[in-house]
Amino acid sequence: MAQKKPPANIEEFLWYMHTLLVNAGGPLQLDKLKDEWLKFHGHKCNIERFLVVNEAGIGATLKRIPHVVKLVNESGTMFVKAAQPADIDQARLIEEDKTYRKQLAARNAEKAAAVGTSKAAPKPPPAAVAAPPAAPPAAPAAAAEGKRPAEGGEGNAEKKPRNEQEAAMLGRMLMQGVVRVLQNRAKNNQGALPLADLEGEFKELWKVPFNVKEAGETDVLSFLRKWPGKVELQKDNDSWKLALPKKPAGPTAAKSAPGAPPAETAPKASPDVPPPTPAPVPVAPPPPAAPKKGGPPSRPPTSIEDFLWNMHSLLHATEGPLELVNLRDQYHKHHGHKCNIERFLVVGEGGIGATLKRIPHVVDVYVESGTTYVKASQPGDIDRAQLIEEDKRYRREIASRNAAKAASMGTSKAAPPVKAAPAALGGEGKRPAEGGEANAEKKQRPETDPATLGRMLIQGVVRVLQNRAKASKGALPVSDLERDFQELWSVPFNFREAGEADPVSFLRKWPAKVEVFGDPGAWMVQLAKKPTAAKSAPPEAPAKATPAEPPPAVAGPGPQAVAHQDAPATPAPRPVAAEVADPALAQRLTELEQKANTTLEGMRVLLKQQEALVAELNKLKS
Helix, strand or coil: CCCCCCCCCHHHHHHHHHHHHHCCCCCEEHHHHHHHHHHHHCCCCCHHHCCCCCCCCHHHHHCCCCCCEEEEEECCEEEEEECCCCCCCHHHHHHHHHHHHHHHHHHHHHHHHHHCHHHHCCCCHHHHCCCCCCCCCHHHHHHHCCCCCCCCHHHHHHHCCCCHHHHHHHHHHHHHHHHHHHHHHHHCCCCCEEHHHHHHHHHHHHCCCCCHHHHCCCCHHHHHCCCCCCCEEEEECCEEEEECCCCCCCHHHHHHHHHHHHHHHHHHHHHHCCCCCCCCCCCCCCCCCCECCCCCCCCCCCCHHHHHHHHHHHHHHECCCEEHHHHHHHHHHHHCCCCCHHHCCCCCCCHHHHHHCCCCCCEEEEEECCEEEEEECCCCCCCHHHHHHHHHHHHHHHHHHHHHHHHHHCHHHHCCHHHHHHHHHHHHCCCCCCCHHHHHHHCCCCCCCHHHHHHHHHHHHHHHHHHHHHCCCCCEEHHHHHHHHHHHHCCCCCHHHHCCCCHHHHHCCCCCCEEEEEECCEEEEEECCCHHHHHHCCCHHHHHCCCCCHHHHHHCCCHHHHHHHHCCCCCCHHHHHHHCCCHHHHHHHHHHHHHHHHHHHHHHHHHHHHHHHHHHHHHHHC
């Protein structure tokens, strides 16, 4: 049964997932899971609210709830199906969930006990430096997966002590949990949260303890002070309260906000901090680097070129290495708007890192000590025009490289890559991956269904028409569409893979995107008109039709009416439409002519009725 109301907690989310998979009628492709959720339940699948989805994608997240979702790999494609029987109800599913978690906790406890005291003893000596205890790692590991501890959490923690990167990652996860606690209080109008109640409410919501020691901190207060952009600390007599920070009033306030809270909180709080905490209290900037240059654009990018330039300027304006996980936050701080990369480049299951690897001429993605960083590929003194030229050069190089690979395969293997070409367009938004055609030979990309491919192709067509509109070139002949599409995207306009036999039938399936008009053999396509423009255009027809002819119909009976019928023998617009060279204008004139003729026929009918009335009146008068 579909659930129209979004889930409010993890138990409801698991039940919604179970009902979707049971009613799917068979295994679902993993990459279509969110779309099927939206169709079935009527709202988005906001899995990130209940389970942490990291760079490994949604598949790795679902593996943490094997008692609800079962993942199956068939012919290289990942599918999901329900792990519980279809006749189970919500209460029994919740009990099954509790049982699984108890088993997981017991399993982790057994692994921790099996390690023995010989490995647990050496842990206490470094307590004065970092204080990483031996047993508690199970709780933060659970927080890292959003209420779902991974198998072997404690045992793995015993074998692999947390390094700085793991501690920083855990700190971010804990802070996300704190923000969710404060958001729930704000929705219920409960006001600021006393610091003493934080651990209780955190555990009540997430079912795991708020263990800041695993994040490398000695107390809660010093941990919270590291996140001035996430929480705001308030002094209340001898106690502390925390709340969500107030949003800045404008763009200028947004840029100055990150530096302000440390200056306010640190001096006020230093006298009241317990003895062990004064060292961490001074302004300790969070791991993400800070921008050093001013003057970023305040408006979001409107084209892929704008986005690439924004990314280039951000990477050069950032001091020191920039972690991939902090890229979106840093982009927002620097430019003053969200990093809407999905508008220009498709972000798949591989995450933003895999997407940025498709633009190596702008962003360099590299790994150091297990952490992924990004930096600019072009020098800092390059301007926007030079970056765009470099982008065009890179695209030409990729196109020629793919063409060379296709030619080297011979005619026997050259045909199949046509199927994979649209995937390069849709999967990478203007950026074909290196060796795209060769990889398509190895993997036939079964995940690109005709509906998805159709959406990708129509987006490409819209971009072609937008470029023509900017250049004031008017409508595009459908016969030239494939050529212009190939020139812009470096991939063929393969509408047959979208399930259509000809381009006109494909384009007519998208009336909200494009408008097709003309005659067979001379079809034209242009961007769909906005509703306001479409409503204001037709009234022009009556004004141009025959404004001087209606009055004689009312003037008198008999001869005048006959003269009026004989007058408009051939409508004026017809020869004009034949002489116009522009097909779009000719089509418009033809439409107006038809409307004028229809109006004229209506007037003739009214004229005959008036003649009959006048004749009847004359008989009555005589």
